[in-house]
Amino acid sequence: xxxxxYLEAISDxxxxxxxxxxxxxxxxxxxxxxxxAFRITKGFVEDFGKRRVINTPISETAIIGAAIGAALNxxxxxxxxxxxxxxxxxxxxxANVAATTAYRWGIPVPMLVRGPAGGGxxxxxxxxxxxxxxxxxxxxxxxxxxxxxxxxxxxxxAAIRDNNPxxxxxxxxxxxxxxxxxxxxxxxxxxxxxxxxxxGNDASVITYGSMVFTARxxxxxxxxxxxxxxxxxxxRTLVPFDEEAVLASVRKTGRALVAHEATLTGGFAGxxxxxxxxxxxxxxxxxxxxxxxxxxxxxxxxxxxxxxLPSVDVVTKALRELLEY
Amino acid sequence: xHNSVQTTIMSSSQQTTATSQDIENSIDSxxxxxxxxPIEAGAHLDDDDRRRVFDFMLQTREFDLAMLRLYRQGxxxxxxxxxxxNEATAVATAYALxxxxxxxxxxxxxxxxxxxxxxxxALMLNHLARKGSMMRGTDGTGHYADPDKxxxxxxxxxxxxIPVAAGFLMASRLKGEDCVAMTYIGDGGSQIGDFHEAxxxxxxxxxxxxxxxxxxxYAYSTPNSESFACERLxxxxxxxxxxxxxxxxxxxxxxxxxxxxxxxxxxxGGGPALIETVSMRMRGHAxxxxxxxVPREVIEYWGRRDPVDRYEKLVLERKIMTADEIAARRxxxxxxxxxxxxxxxxxxxxxxxxxxxxxxxx
Ligand SMILES: Cc1ncc(C[n+]2csc(CCOP(=O)(O)OP(=O)(O)O)c2C)c(N)n1
Ligand SMILES: [Mg+2]
Numbered sequence: 001x002x003x004x005x006y007l008e009a010i011s012d013x014x015x016x017x018x019x020x021x022x023x024x025x026x027x028x029x030x031x032x033x034x035x036x037a038f039r040i041t042k043g044f045v046e047d048f049g050k051r052r053v054i055n056t057p058i059s060e061t062a063i064i065g066a067a068i069g070a071a072l073n074x075x076x077x078x079x080x081x082x083x084x085x086x087x088x089x090x091x092x093x094x095a096n097v098a099a100t101t102a103y104r105w106g107i108p109v110p111m112l113v114r115g116p117a118g119g120g121x122x123x124x125x126x127x128x129x130x131x132x133x134x135x136x137x138x139x140x141x142x143x144x145x146x147x148x149x150x151x152x153x154x155x156x157x158a159a160i161r162d163n164n165p166x167x168x169x170x171x172x173x174x175x176x177x178x179x180x181x182x183x184x185x186x187x188x189x190x191x192x193x194x195x196x197x198x199x200g201n202d203a204s205v206i207t208y209g210s211m212v213f214t215a216r217x218x219x220x221x222x223x224x225x226x227x228x229x230x231x232x233x234x235x236r237t238l239v240p241f242d243e244e245a246v247l248a249s250v251r252k253t254g255r256a257l258v259a260h261e262a263t264l265t266g267g268f269a270g271x272x273x274x275x276x277x278x279x280x281x282x283x284x285x286x287x288x289x290x291x292x293x294x295x296x297x298x299x300x301x302x303x304x305x306x307x308x309l310p311s312v313d314v315v316t317k318a319l320r321e322l323l324e325y
Numbered sequence: 326x327h328n329s330v331q332t333t334i335m336s337s338s339q340q341t342t343a344t345s346q347d348i349e350n351s352i353d354s355x356x357x358x359x360x361x362x363p364i365e366a367g368a369h370l371d372d373d374d375r376r377r378v379f380d381f382m383l384q385t386r387e388f389d390l391a392m393l394r395l396y397r398q399g400x401x402x403x404x405x406x407x408x409x410x411n412e413a414t415a416v417a418t419a420y421a422l423x424x425x426x427x428x429x430x431x432x433x434x435x436x437x438x439x440x441x442x443x444x445x446x447a448l449m450l451n452h453l454a455r456k457g458s459m460m461r462g463t464d465g466t467g468h469y470a471d472p473d474k475x476x477x478x479x480x481x482x483x484x485x486x487i488p489v490a491a492g493f494l495m496a497s498r499l500k501g502e503d504c505v506a507m508t509y510i511g512d513g514g515s516q517i518g519d520f521h522e523a524x525x526x527x528x529x530x531x532x533x534x535x536x537x538x539x540x541x542x543y544a545y546s547t548p549n550s551e552s553f554a555c556e557r558l559x560x561x562x563x564x565x566x567x568x569x570x571x572x573x574x575x576x577x578x579x580x581x582x583x584x585x586x587x588x589x590x591x592x593x594g595g596g597p598a599l600i601e602t603v604s605m606r607m608r609g610h611a612x613x614x615x616x617x618x619v620p621r622e623v624i625e626y627w628g629r630r631d632p633v634d635r636y637e638k639l640v641l642e643r644k645i646m647t648a649d650e651i652a653a654r655r656x657x658x659x660x661x662x663x664x665x666x667x668x669x670x671x672x673x674x675x676x677x678x679x680x681x682x683x684x685x686x687x
């Protein structure tokens with residue numbers, strides 16, 4: 001099996017799908033020639049031509065709207081947001097046009113809007129957002145947050161083949177940080193199937209995206225220092241949500257920590273915690289804990305950013321308290 | 326609105342001269358001296374077309390009157406947006422499309438739905454939110470899509486469908502299909518960012534997108550003077566590098582000719598077009614609105630320019646129909662419409678469980 005970075009895995013999935021299916025095409029800012037701000041589509045225009053790899057003006061509304069129109073007309077467009085922060089400029093198209101089309105018209109809108117999200121890289125308030133909860137709160141949109149290179153490939157493939165609008169938050173901090181075995185050729189990870197990252201019996205961490213790594217570090221540390229046996233569940237997709245996998249884990253361990261890099265209030269961790277409280281209250285040995293970013297914009301200076309984003313130490317401390325409860 | 330200078334909004338083959346401001350300034354409140362220029366036959370419609378265009382306009386007018394009656398009887402749902410004043414524009418624009426072309430209409434374009442062959446029954450099911458309607462009761466009015474008739478309705482958010490129409494054409498191009506898209510926006514809606522982004526994208530991509538700006542003087546209660554400061558809305562075409570023209574929106578001959586030429590140009594690879602049709606919204610924004618903010622003489626001025634009345638004169642003059650035939654046809658449409666309404670109002674509402682279905686496609 002070849003090894004790939006998270007970024008290469010996404011690129012590989014896009015390329016594979018474009019070879020496989022003529023209806024897949026890419027549009028976004030600087031995607032042709034230059035290959036996009038992170039070079040995910042580098043070389044694509046040479047292979048697939050200008051009609052299938054389309055440089056657009058800086059017009060997120062028009063880009064996302066055009067993708068919806070193309071999807072209505074039988075294509076499977078993939079839209080790159082230069083940074084996921086800029087999806088706000090196309091939010092109306094996603095939240096009001098794309099999200100309601102299946103419900104109102106019964107016509108599929110197969111499209112993927114993807115791009116770099118997340119903090120920890122000094123991006124400041126406008127290049128660091130984790131805004132997945134907005135979309136999870138919008139019925140009609142699927143929300144994907146890959147955390148491994150293999151998942152990045154498999155989920156990208158599944159998102160392209162899905163008959164619904166999908167928004168994928170790629171963590172830019174993971175782009176070149178991880179290099180892993182990634183299956184060659186067509187590879188699909190179905191949307192809505194959580195992954196057990198680490199098995200354990202003492203407590204469950206329910207998480208996704210970059211926090212999978214943070215949680216893993218904390219779990220290893222607690223295993224070494226205190227012999228704690230922590231389970232980590234990566235939900236992979238917020239919508240659809242693999243409730244069964246999450247409930248099964250917490251029923252087994254009796255303790256739950258829900259973690260994400262996004263800010264706390266109104267975040268998806270609240271939704272998960274509510275479902276756990278609803279559906280496995282009698283299995284719980286401790287109150288459900290949440291770890292998330294402080295409720296602020298993501299600050300620029302490294303000292304400030306480190307302070308507001310959830311760290312290994314914060315997760316470790318929360319887990320320790322959870323275990324000691 | 327005091328002097329009697331005549332506005333001349335010429336057909337697209339000529340230079341256009343009138344602006345909204347000119348019209349405002351030139352409105353003659355005195356019926357005796359306000360001379361309404363007769364509609365002259367244009368370049369591209371023949372008398373057979375005229376008969377059909379006029380008939381679609383009659384259908385549109387009768388539909389409007391029927392919806393008004395339903396509203397007054399308390400049997401209508403949601404907003405009832407009058408088509409009055411826009412019949413020539415809605416009909417003659419869509420009439421210029423070919424069968425394979427695609428229509429993205431707005432809330433005052435019921436006439437365009439008729440041109441595309443939409444049935445009154447289907448429209449009424451939607452408007453009255455009955456079981457069996459195209460959208461299962463999830464949404465109403467003209468918001469539906471009917472891919473077989475190449476109609477993709479609007480959402481409420483103004484301007485949102487313009488980029489969607491552009492993307493539809495990008496797909497047509499990838500598939501090698503000959504397709505022109507026509508969509509609509511108001512004097513108010515054309516101030517939104519979606520409009521600008523989509524026009525620019527369509528121009529850069531050289532897409533055959535025809536955008537009709539229905540300049541009916543008001544956006545809800547907001548007059549044009551508080552919506553934009555340019556002379557003509559079609560002047561924006563210059564900024565996008567595309568074709569642009571302003572025509573009299575109460576004159577189907579002028580509207581058709583402008584669309585015919587813009588479509589021919591776009592289909593031949595000449596890129597998108599902005600066509601501003603100048604008319605008046607003859608009623609409130611919707612029927613709840615008494616539009617008392619519109620000066621009475623403005624309504625009267627435009628009342629003398631009623632699109633249906635104006636076109637009827639040409640139809641009579643060219644002996645396409647006699648006055649008796651027109652009266653009979655009006656009656657026939659009206660009774661067909663009433664029959665459909667009587668049938669549809671008796672139908673049940675959709676089953677409640679429809680509300681829980683189809684959030685996602687398989
Ligand atoms: C984005 C957005 N903002 C506000 C509204 C509410 N609204 C509906 S129609 C309308 C006025 C539209 O005026 P115009 O575009 O001139 O079209 P007209 O109704 O005059 O034909 C407004 C403000 C809306 N539908 N969408
Ligand atoms: Mg208006």
